[in-house]
Amino acid sequence: MKAIVMETFGGPEVLRLAEAANPVPADDEVLVEVRFAGVNFMDVGTRTDRGGNGTLPCVPGVEGMGVVRRLEADVTGLEAGRRVAWYLNYGSYAELIALPASALIPVPEEIEDEVAAALPMQGLTAHHLATASYPVEPGDVCVVHAAAGGVGLLLTQIAKLRGGRVIGVVSTEAKAQLARRAGADDVIVGSARPLSGRVRELTNGRGADVVFDGVGAATFQESLASLRPHGTLVSFGQAGGSVPPISLESLPDSVLVTYSMVMHHVPDRAALLAHTGELFDWVASGKLKVSIGEIHPLAAAEAAHRAIEGRGTTGKVLLRVRQA
Incomplete structure (x- = not known):
């Protein structure tokens, strides 16, 4: 072969x-x-x-x-x-x-x-993020980094299916159009201004309920600063560099931080078939593209x-x- x-x-x-x-x-x-x-x-x-x-x-x-x-x-x-x-x-x-x-x-x-x-890989990852790592509920404000990427586009759609409000983060206007077509309510383009300030402007100063961050070191601190008190940072990748060690005392506003790994979402064949079955059903019905x-x-x-x-x-x- x-x-x-x-x-x-x-x-x-x-x-x-x-x-x-x-x-x-x-x-x-x-x-x-x-x-x-x-x-x-x-x-x-x-x-x-x-x-x-x-x-x-x-x-x-x-x-x-x-x-x-x-x-x-x-x-x-x-x-x-x-x-x-x-x-x-x-x-x-x-x-x-x-x-x-x-x-x-x-x-x-x-x-x-x-x-x-x-x-399979990106769909199960997005499903894990929005249904288990942080189960999105109606009205939750969700920041999605790399919202025009493979995981980001699926995650945006699943968060919207669950009633969330999505703020997508992308690098170009062309990618912003893709994020909007996937259902993002607001899109932040580029990094000329701190992310946290723009998220707070869009949430009347409150901050996001959850930030889904697959970038890593390059965005970690601004992701933390974008959260409301007791908000959740879900880290699921380090494409922009490994996050250095942090002290618990340095975390602001009693936020929660988790590192999400997709294999924990499918510990056995029953879970694999259940989660992929739901993803395939969403695709077949037109709810997920x-x-x-x-x-x-x-x-x-x-x-x-x-x-x-x-x-x-x-x-x-x-x-x-x-x-x-």
Whole structure:
């Protein structure tokens, strides 16, 4: 099979298309022919060995969709030809992948391949943020950083579905238009003035009930300052740098701070199917729209990584692995 095989850690240039051995499924696994792979900031961490414990050679990519080609002896409830999606399973930048049957998400007939590939990671993340990390209630003021990004666009829509008022934060006017189309009530463009001051202007001095911040160090302090007393800062990523250690005494206005990790939202298969089922239902009914910003061929994984690291993308970035 063809796959993106990393022989070394480093910049996007290490993502090279190569021939690789076909995966051999274990007894509880399924062989899947990959159609699309999702591109995530987690993949950048894999490529650069951010955690310092990566192994080589490796095939990056933790998310995708495809078609079941073979089932092993202990697998029930699936059949060859079934479209499935997955998240948090490494090796997705490849034509074939062996996956635990328990990790597979059946894709409803009415959901297109591209949408099925784009939704699991960012959809579950947005669902977690707005329903568990901070369950948005009617009237809550929610600040969403990077509101035109893949998570931001979905999070804005889910917060609105739950009755929240969304203040989106974006870097350009073009991205502001996307955030408004997703339902943002107000959009703050650029960083010429402190975020906290603009949020307080929009809330008559009160501040936000919750700030959803996937940026990290670059925005952390202004996110804190944007909250009302007893407000909540939900941090879910550090694309703008790791937040340095803080002392509890330094936190203003008795605010709450949490770091949200999507795997805690899906501790078992029942939760995985329940949450993705709700997301698919919202998409099928038109309540939730999945924005796909760019689709690159598998061989252009390097370009896809440069695009997401350059912060110029909106919506989801995908790799097309095989045609349907």
